[in-house]
Amino acid sequence: MDLVSMIADERRRMAELVETLKPSQLYTNSLCEAWTVHEVAAHLCAPWIFGARRIVPAVVRHGFRVHRANAELVRDLATDLTADEIALQLRMNAEFLFNPRVVDPLGQLTDLQVHGQDICRPLGLTRDLVPERMLLSLEFLLGPKARGSFVPRGRLDGLRFLAEDLDWEGGQGLLTVRGRGEAVLLAVTGRPVVLDELTGSGVAALRARLSA
Known part of the structure; x- marks a missing residue:
């Protein structure tokens, strides 16, 4: 498609x-x-x-x-x-x-x-996202075209994201943020409600940036 x-x-x-x-x-x-x-x-x-x-x-x-x-x-x-x-x-x-x-x-x-x-x-509604489309959006959000528009500059600095259900990772840094692709997608775009669904050494830094 x-x-x-x-x-x-x-x-x-x-x-x-x-x-x-x-x-x-x-x-x-x-x-x-x-x-x-x-x-x-x-x-x-x-x-x-x-x-x-x-x-x-x-x-x-x-x-x-x-x-x-x-x-x-x-x-x-x-x-x-x-x-x-x-x-x-x-x-x-x-x-x-x-x-x-x-x-x-x-x-x-x-x-x-x-x-x-x-x-x-x-x-409280469930809406499954299509894995292929999530992968495209994650790549877009971690790339240069999304910076300053979808993702404020600095939000993702030093962080590496892993969508465990999609076998995907993106970003550069020593601090990691892990979770399901949907939670990673929402976190990267600034939805703090999903932070408790994520694990890794970079979650605290991401939480601080989203609350700033």
Whole structure:
């Protein structure tokens, strides 16, 4: 399956998830900063609704911090779209490819996987991630393209990450962080809720960086 097909499949899976949620679940706080579940879902529609002309200047304005830029845009979008409309948008635009220099297609794939867990974990829902896609996102997050946008500079310095269920490791350093691929993915992208699921000599350093 190519990258565009993977992204399309993740959007369709997200549409199915959103359609199952009750109003009380939609307005539950997600793992993503101050966003509700509804706002996280709406955010995933931003690339084709706002387009590069509005998103890229926001990213630049926020020092290439993609999530901060999106926060500037997403609340109005969540007000405009119901859950059913979000699901419809995700299906209709499943194969949409947003590919400016700042955010490449691997960023979209990663965003969908991480935000799916941002929604499911607070709701006590299980959402299995596809191992092949997790591997692609882990490689992306530990690489240079994600630095300063998905991963703040300095967060991963001196740390080596091992996803034991995926037989994968990445990063450079003497301090190790070990766990399941999903937990590593969420930790690298700044979700401290998974830190207790990780082991290794680098967990304390990562915990301190996420709480700073």
